[in-house]
Amino acid sequence: MSDPILRFSEERSVEIVAESFRACGNDRLRTVLESLVSHLHAFAEDVELSQADLDVGIDFLTRTGQACTDTRQEFVLLSDVLGLSMLVDSITNRAVGTGGTESTVLGPFHMVDSPPRELGATIAIVRGGEPTLVTGQVLSADGSPVAGAVVDVWQADDDGFYDVQRDDVPVGHLRGLFVTDGNGRFAFRTVQPSPYPIPDDGPVGALLEATGRHPYRPAHIHFIVGAAGHAPLTTHIFVEGSPYLDSDAVFGVKDSLVVDFVHVEVETEVQTAIELEHQLVPPYRHAHVEITLRVAS
Numbered sequence: 061m062s063d064p065i066l067r068f069s070e071e072r073s074v075e076i077v078a079e080s081f082r083a084c085g086n087d088r089l090r091t092v093l094e095s096l097v098s099h100l101h102a103f104a105e106d107v108e109l110s111q112a113d114l115d116v117g118i119d120f121l122t123r124t125g126q127a128c129t130d131t132r133q134e135f136v137l138l139s140d141v142l143g144l145s146m147l148v149d150s151i152t153n154r155a156v157g158t159g160g161t162e163s164t165v166l167g168p169f170h171m172v173d174s175p176p177r178e179l180g181a182t183i184a185i186v187r188g189g190e191p192t193l194v195t196g197q198v199l200s201a202d203g204s205p206v207a208g209a210v211v212d213v214w215q216a217d218d219d220g221f222y223d224v225q226r227d228d229v230p231v232g233h234l235r236g237l238f239v240t241d242g243n244g245r246f247a248f249r250t251v252q253p254s255p256y257p258i259p260d261d262g263p264v265g266a267l268l269e270a271t272g273r274h275p276y277r278p279a280h281i282h283f284i285v286g287a288a289g290h291a292p293l294t295t296h297i298f299v300e301g302s303p304y305l306d307s308d309a310v311f312g313v314k315d316s317l318v319v320d321f322v323h324v325e326v327e328t329e330v331q332t333a334i335e336l337e338h339q340l341v342p343p344y345r346h347a348h349v350e351i352t353l354r355v356a357s
Contacts, residue, residue, distance in 0.1 A: 074101050120263055127262040131224040136168040137264040140310035141273075149294075159201050160354040164296050164312040167282060168258075169222045174212050174235035182249040183236035186229045189218030189251025191344040192321065194297075198244045198285060199352045205244030206353060209287035212237050213248065215280070220256025252321060252345050253279040255303050258310065268309070275309050278302040283351065290353035297349050321345040 066076055077097045084090040103109070127134035139145045145165045153163045177183065198209040214235040216222050223233040238246045257275040260268060268275050279299040286292040298305060298313055300320040305313050325343050 074098050077101075120267070123263045127264075131171060132259060132262075133168040133171070134259075134262050134264055136166075137258055137262075138267075140165060140167070140258070140312075141264055141268060143311045146311045160291075160352045161293060161295055161350075162314045162316050163294055164314060164317060165310055166284075166294050167310070167312075169224060170214060170282065170284070171224060172231050172235070174214060174237040175232045177236040177238060177248065179238055179241060179245075180247045180249070181236070183213065183215075183234050184249065184251050185233040186217075191340055192250050192252045193247065193324075193340055193344060193346045194250060194281065194349070195247045195346070196245070196349040196351060198240050198246070198287065199350060200290065201352060201355050203352075205240075205242075206287045206290065207240055207242045207244055209240040209244065209246075209285055209290075209353070210237065211240065211246050211351075212284040214282045215250065215253045216256050218251050218254045220254045225259075249340060250281070253281055253299065255279050273309065274304075274307065276304045277308055277310060278304040278313060280312075281347075283349075285351050285353060287353060289356055291356050293351065293353055295351070297347060299347075319347050319349055321347045 066079060068076055074097055078094045081090050081093050084093070107113075124134045124138055136145070139148075149163055149165055194213075196211075198206040198211065200206050214222070217229075217234055223229050223231050223235065234250065236248055238248060240246050255276055255278050258277060259265065260275040265275060279302040280296040282294075282296055284292065284294050296312060296317055297319040298317050300318050305318065322345065323343060324346050327342055
């Protein structure tokens with residue numbers, strides 16, 4: 061005999077669909093789907109979603125998927141501009157625990173491996189842009205230096221493009237993978253990053269335009285830092301004074317991550333214990349960052 065509990069009615073829609081997941085052997089999947097259905101149906105009721113609205117939404121999501129390539133992730137962009145990426149990041153790091161450098165979004169451009177580089181080397185394969193020195197130290201929660209930490213960095217160029225967005229630069233330009241020295245220190249040479257628009261020639265860009273929002277991110281450098289016995293960290297440093305710090309299109313800015321890129325005009329103004337591959341000659345910019353990792357639970 062058929063089970064009438066699965067026969068649809070608007071009043072019991074959530075209950076009916078949730079019942080269809082009863083045999084799911086994956087408890088986490090069932091929990092997520094039941095909650096998704098509950099909120100999704102409540103949303104449809106709240107806005108009285110029409111068939112025309114649903115058709116527009118399905119078409120938008122279809123085009124979002126079709127815009128994805130090996131070097132472009134439109135769904136990540138969508139998650140970013142809706143604030144979902146930052147919310148999930150906050151929830152995830154709430155579970156990890158308090159203390160340590162604050163995290164922020166991964167972004168859609170960490171899609172190729174950063175090449176290993178020696179401490180003090182340049183990540184700028186192609187010339188151009190304002191010379192910049194980034195120095196830093198990786199610390200544990202108790203303030204002790206973390207030797208052998210892996211520091212993965214990537215950034216946009218002075219025109220606001222990543223290597224994977226350009227055909228005229230090699231992949232690996234403005235990317236680098238460094239290992240901290242015995243005192244937890246790292247250093248690399250680069251160029252001052254520029255504010256840039258997230259890719260806005262696809263469905264997500266159309267959504268921003270339709271809602272009167274700009275697509276720009278403030279100037280920043282990405283970091284992923286990991287070390288044995290510590291929770292990995294994904295974060296940025298943002299350039300103090302950059303446009304869009306207060307209106308980042310993906311909501312990624314936190315006060316603690318804004319760093320002054322000091323204008324160095326005299327050679328003795330910056331001292332670094334890490335020998336640079338080629339000494340920078342003033343003028344150039346210098347940013348120093350201390351990254352504190354939480355101890356793994």
